[in-house]
Amino acid sequence: MSAGALTFMVLAWGVILVAVVVSLSQLVKHSK
């Protein structure tokens, strides 16, 4: 993969995965 494509993919995937992990873990924490 080109550096440009890899950069965009890693950035987008990273932001989304962090958002999923943070929001779900917060939700689980508050649901207890």
Added chain:
Amino acid sequence: MSEKRENWGSKLGLVLAMAGNAVGLGNFWRYPYQAAKNGGGAFMLPYFGALILMGIPLMLVEWSLGRMGGKYGHGTLGPMVYLQAREGVKPKTAIILGSLAGGLALGVTLLVNSYYNHIIGWTMGYTVLSLTGAYMDPEISTGGFFVDYIQNPGLVFGFWLLALTVLLFTAMGGIQKGVERMAKILMPTIYVFGIILIIRTLTLGSPNPAHPDWTPIAGLNFIWSPRWADLNWAATMAACGQIFFTLSIGMGIICNYASYLKPDDDVVLSGFTTVALNELAEVILGGTIAIPIAYAFLGPDGVGASIGLSFIALPSLFREMGFGNIVGALWFLLLSFAGLTSAIAMYNYLVALIMENSSMVRKNASIAVFIGYIIVGLPVALEPILTKTADLMYFTEVDNWVGNYFLFVLGLIEIIVTGWLFREKGLPEINRGGYWQVPSWFYKAFIQFLTPVLMIVVLVMYTIDTAKAGYYKFIPDFVAGNDVLIPWVQAGRVVVFGVVAIGCWVTYNSIKRSYKEELEKNEVIIRL
């Protein structure tokens, strides 16, 4: 109106149902096609821009509108909009906004399903046909196979009715035992199927001996390489449209699900989690299956189709790969599950509408929606069978209005009502009971300024673009010269505006019945 409104059984069930509401067919076939066509990696700039500037603010507004409406016994958009709008304008003006919102929401929830349920039916049919190997013979043209399918009354009606029956029994089960239970089964399955398909996709190697450089990784490179020359106004509009479609905003169905929250349940963190789970399904799963497979077999010229990609290109590739019938079945089952989780939300909106405006119990209201869906879905089923064409012009015209234009209009009404009419009361309403709190600056900058202004720009520009493309002519350019299909387009228009008019009238009477005294005096009596 029902005496006691139902509630969600658990936070997990609520979030999975809301994520299912958002995760639909668009995540897996529409997004990859849009990204590949509109600049690849560069598409992510307007896409994330639209997500932050419009998607997330509108998601919060819809959750909040719905929860507040539910507190006053409403599960549909008209009365919800009325309640907030009358804080900024007189009740007699507010009822006009509420009626318009209710009419458009009926148009979207009823008519999107005139074709959406058919597509779910096609995916169910193709699941079975994949398992039986019906299109696995290389001599069979998958394009011709698809045309034969949509012109085959037995297959079309059989699987369409199967999809509708699944929706019927889910809606009849109610919120906890129907919608929530279904979401808890289907949503995890969608993510598991998605991961299995990604693993199979990335292990395809180099399947085309004539082009050893065509690999799934090259496909990923194609979809993610920033092609700045393709990043134009059309790409920006495509990104905005994709955000509305994928998040299911501007339809009223997020509001409907939120109406089953308790008055102090969190909406901020739950709404944000819904967005995050939808993006996981769309960008990571949706972006890593269809396009890389198509690229590996067909190269860059093979990725430029939407419906054709799923039902024509991919089947022709499944038969060339190991375990192709299993992979094909998984792909179509994934699509049908994703479609069902969104269709359930639209179905439930109509059930709530009927229950609010009649003495019908949920079971009978669910049966009434089933019959209504059959009536509005018949033209979509019959057009290719009767005209012996595969152009689906009735579908195209209805989708132009209810699958695109009305979403923008409805979203604009919602954001203006909360940001400009409900004004400063909107922030504490969103934050009440919140595990996370929306800061005051975000509310002022986004919900009261940037989002409504941008949405006005998007709506105006979308109208200009579609007018230039000849969509609003008596005979639209896309059907000009085809005398057989012109009546189908005109019929689509009559149905769309007829349904919206009926929706406005029903909503007007519903609001008038609930808030008769304050509408007669034209001043707010019931304080929020």
